[in-house]
Amino acid sequence: MKDREKILKFFAAGGDEAKEMAIRLLDLADSVERGRPFAVGPFMAPYGRQIGQTIAAHMKTVTSAGFGGFHEAERVRISFKSNDYEGPVDYGVSLLSVTWDGRYRLIGHRDVLGSLMGLGIDRSILGDILMQGSGCQVICDKTMAGWLIDNFHKVAMVPVEVKEIPLSEIQPPKQTAKEVRATVASLRLDAVGAAGFGISRSKMAQAVDDERTEVNWVPAKSASQAVKPGDIISIRGRGRIEIVEQTGVSRKGRIGLLINRYK
Template sequence: MSERDKILRYYRSSGDVELAAKLLDLAEVTLKNRKYKVSEFLDPYGQSIAETIAAHYDRLTMETNGGYAGAERMKAAFVDTDFLDYAGSLDYCIDTLVIQWDSRYYRPSHRDVLGALMGLGIKREILGDIIMASEQCYVITDTAMAAYIVQNLTEIGQAAVSVSQASLDDIPAKEEKVKEIRSTVASLRLDAVAASGFGTSRTRMAEDIAAAKVKINWQEAKSSSQAVKVGDVISMRGRGRVEVIEVPGQTKKGRYSVLLRRFM
């Protein structure tokens, strides 16, 4: 069985075979032309698939770039190791746009901005991070789509907006509100841990999981009973994400102590 077949077989069981196949195609072209190939924007789970692929080929290394320090969504570059010896900087074809509105009347959210962009027919894979500020936001995008967005994005919801090119150096330092949560849960099931982290009932969380609003490690949650472990990241649409930092042990009543870190 070839390395490609082994990798596809592994990701077929998790439902990610299509992405794995696309990344494998890039890796194999890189090995053939002995240079490099760059993917579309990937979430952290997609990046982990790219890392797995690179690790299976001796002449292949992987680098990432999301346009600024601390980016979550990034492009992966498969690079022939021989090419690294004489190559300059890699061209990831990443541009930055700034979207502005009148903050006296409108306060678009991250979801509003993303919805407006995808309403133009833009795939999520073409877009990197969206960094919100008080009167504007910065959008990381593939260079090929930048001019189209500038010309066609004129409103977000009811808010009239203007879009212009910006420099990657203009992007403000990423700020995230972080809250540590110490709690006890009846079990290390996803619904129990997520309910504690997001401050909701276990029943409501189970409903949200069933409605495909919850991901674990950037993959859609399979079920409420899915087991959670230290290091897992639980994200919820519109609510941010929760990272499982520590599970110190069980209480005398058999409940599990957990330390969670919530990013809002």
């Protein structure tokens, strides 16, 4: 691919994780260009969709898509398909049901993920983990489903039962958003983030400096970077906000925004 180094250089600016994702996806796209009808990568952070689309736009001989078990999935498997191929793409996704004694309702997402990673597996075989009270659903690579059933027995020392169920039985989380209307002096990340999360501008800047903040699933570069309607800002431990629209400009030049905040 003639633009490989150019694409790598662009995404490398987003950090080591973005660069590694770009390398993996470029290799997949190259394999399709060399004759494979389609190729599917491992589960990736949402930013993988943007990388895949950028690569496909430069190649023009392939198309890129992502699938993580349901439409709103965050972690997805990115595919590349030859423009000459009209068949289906097998994403190789399985759904596991994990249940435990209902008395242990304090088990959370972090406990489940930690126990899974404690098995020595790679994060890339796991999609989203959907919590459901005294249980959860785990989206995973189909080739690892049987191994997980045989080896995943406990979460935080609590025994669990694991079984594979049809993907049609997936229960996506209900997205609830708090609508926030605010005015900001500028569309800087620290200003918009502070308004959306309801924190001080200095705390927002600190969250950026501590590398806990992402814009569109990419680590934030600085508190002063510009954001715009459609962008998603997330802070580890605080959730995320979406800039829905710019509602106008006041006489004093302050910018009105409609923001959705998700926890």
